[in-house]
Amino acid sequence: MGVKAMNFKQCLIFREIARTKNFTKAAHNLYMTQSAVSHAIKDLENEAETQLFERLHRSVKLTPAGELFLKEIQPMIEEFETVEARLPHLEKQSPLKIASCITFAQTQLPQLLQRFRTLQPAASFEVQVFPAAESIARLEEGKVDLAFIEGQIVQQSVEAKKIAEYPLCVVAEAAHLAAELSFHELLEQPLLLRERGSAVRETFESSAVLQGEKVFPIWESVDSQALIAAVKSGLGISVLPKILVEEELVSGRLKEIKIKEWSLTNDITALLRKSRYQSNLLATFWQLLDEI
Known part of the structure; x- marks a missing residue:
């Protein structure tokens, strides 16, 4: 049976042992059994074809190969942890992509976005001005999240909401x-x-x-x-x-x-693609349109 390929969890276990200099403490901090921690390091050392820790009486210390390995994996782990910390906020960091007709973009849209930003300070936007046909095409292609057009539309693939006239x-x-x-x-x-x-x-x-x-x-x-x-x-x-x-x-x-x-008179109509996944940010913005 071949040696298992190194995985990220082994790297986290390795770093924790290097930090605590103790298998038992590392297992406790990681909510793992000592046996599972020992097996993970054994597999890692088998793949490295060298010993990464020198086992002492009450602790362990890194071998020269272990020190080199820690130096290699530390930046990767830190980058992963940074992304992990940002994960709950990624949706708000993604800009809301909006296509708008000229009339709405020049009049009511700036105030609407300012109002929404007051409610959602972390929200960001990307606004592009297009004729109605191009705005609808971009919405259907998934290039924008929602569109504001002049006039009305009867189309099965989109949800329409009249917001002004x-x-x-x-x-x-x-x-x-x-x-x-x-x-x-x-x-x-x-x-x-x-x-x-x-x-x-x-x-x-x-x-x-x-x-x-x-x-x-x-x-x-x-x-x-x-x-x-x-x-x-x-x-x-x-x-x-x-x-x-x-x-x-x-x-x-x-x-x-x-x-x-x-x-x-002309209507201003907001459009949303029915089949599109709606983020919480998009759903909140769509609901805000009812208050215009």
């Missing part, structure tokens, strides 16, 4: 002459819109289709702030979440144009 508004430069337009007149203006596939664009285009109209923007952008800057420069009119332009409207840097018999 916001109105869309039409904005122009402060000096724009019109205070109110019909929807048809709006479409005749130079339009600065979000990109195709974005929730704001889809909501606006759906509204146009329902009225038998088509939308032809002169500027398309994935960045709402770029559209706001273009509107301020007098390049055209944009349709944006009111929450993003509230400050500009209050300060007079932008002007809201009312559209006759027209009103649109």
Whole structure:
């Protein structure tokens, strides 16, 4: 029968004997029988093909080979013990990976994360901003833990939770002459819109289709702030979440144009993959969304 391969437990036993210089004390400290400790060291010495302890009358001491072996295993044991001590905290040390739409990332998400960090000081986050389609794809691939999108989704693989809604508004430069337009007149203006596939664009285009109209923007952008800057420069009119332009409207840097018999809102929806393992951190964060 061959010699058993060295294992980590033997190393711990060896270190304890080296520390206490006594098999009986080492066995007591490790909650083991002296026989089990003796057998472990015997197997270790057989594998090393040399004696690691010199047996004295009432104690033991390391042989030169034993001293060398202790020097070799000590860093490994200390590293293992460091990891072992951190083990109960690993979940909290793993960042919560979040994909978010631009609107939520620019408005409510920072406050939400700050509030959660107050409840969970050790929590960390990784936030990336994507269009809805990419956020959903990353969620399904397991690249993010949860996603915030504009609009709604009906998909068997994800759990959806509406957490907010916001109105869309039409904005122009402060000096724009019109205070109110019909929807048809709006479409005749130079339009600065979000990109195709974005929730704001889809909501606006759906509204146009329902009225038998088509939308032809002169500027398309994935960045709402770029559209706001273009509107301020007098390049055209944009349709944006009111929450993003509230400050500009209050300060007079932008002007809201009312559209006759027209009103649109968009939802903010949180998504969680049903089949994904939910850490305590993720479950707590998901529950916090009910309080928004």
